[in-house]
Amino acid sequence: TQLLEQSPQFLSIQEGENLTVYCNSSSVFSSLQWYRQEPGEGPVLLVTVVTGGEVKKLKRLTFQFGDARKDSSLHITAAQPGDTGLYLCAGGLQKLTFGTGTRLTIIP
Amino acid sequence: DAMVIQNPRYQVTQFGKPVTLSCSQTLNHNVMYWYQQKSSQAPKLLFHYYDKDFNNEADTPDNFQSRRPNTSFCFLDIRSPGLGDAAMYLCATSPVRVANEKLFFGSGTQLSVL
Numbered sequence A: 001t002q003l004l005e006q007s008p009q010f011l012s013i014q015e016g017e018n019l020t021v022y023c024n025s026s027s028v029f030s031s032l033q034w035y036r037q038e039p040g041e042g043p044v045l046l047v048t049v050v051t052g053g054e055v056k057k058l059k060r061l062t063f064q065f066g067d068a069r070k071d072s073s074l075h076i077t078a079a080q081p082g083d084t085g086l087y088l089c090a091g092g093l094q095k096l097t098f099g100t101g102t103r104l105t106i107i108p
Numbered sequence B: 001d002a003m004v005i006q007n008p009r010y011q012v013t014q015f016g017k018p019v020t021l022s023c024s025q026t027l028n029h030n031v032m033y034w035y036q037q038k039s040s041q042a043p044k045l046l047f048h049y050y051d052k053d054f055n056n057e058a059d060t061p062d063n064f065q066s067r068r069p070n071t072s073f074c075f076l077d078i079r080s081p082g083l084g085d086a087a088m089y090l091c092a093t094s095p096v097r098v099a100n101e102k103l104f105f106g107s108g109t110q111l112s113v114l
Helices: none
Strands: A005-007 A010-014 A021-025 A032-037 A043-049 A055-058 A059-067 A071-076 A085-091 A102-107 B004-007 B010-013 B019-025 B031-036 B044-052 B053-058 B066-067 B073-078 B086-096 B109-113
Touching: A005 A085, A005 B086, A021 A102, A032 A071, A043 A059, A071 A085, A071 B004, B004 B086, B010 B019, B019 B031, B019 B086, B019 B109, B031 B073, B044 B066, B073 B086
Parallel strands: A010 A102, B010 B109
Antiparallel strands: A005 A021, A021 A071, A032 A043, A032 A085, A055 A059, A059 A071, A085 A102, B004 B019, B019 B073, B031 B044, B031 B086, B044 B053, B066 B073, B086 B109
16 A cells, blocks of 8 residues: 655645645655645646656645655645645546644634 | 435434445446545545545544446445544546546535434
């Protein structure tokens, strides 16, 4: 079983600050996905990273896939209250396994 | 516009009373998944259908069953709900069952067991 550990588990910061959350595994993944889940809703895909060392940007969000394809990070610049949610990394071959999640709260 | 629809949004059942959750999709995707998500935890895959082929996860209790009568609909049956089965149940779909494939999630059904 490929396990994905995310850190931190909880993060609460002020609006306008920067933050980074991490997704780590001892296994190699062919790709990793990042989802955001808002309360009472299903997860929504933000990005898929495929190539080792790849960096993808989505407005204020920057996603990086580790060179060895065992880890990934999500950096948010100038966080806004709308960024609040549960951030999940996910990977796997025929079925997606989710990471342990980071619950992010942005305080106005 | 909703593409993966789950009904009901909230379901209350009694301990031991069978309950069925439903999921429908308008995407014509081959794969449909059921995930269980407990409070502040990541979604955990229970099982999935690849077309009509049912794939159960090894650690999914026998208490959980599923039916997929056609491409559009998939049901989750909990035969004898226990207090520990209270959770959000998420249905998801994808066109194929490969890495990189995006999952489309419904809004979930929040199940309470009294």
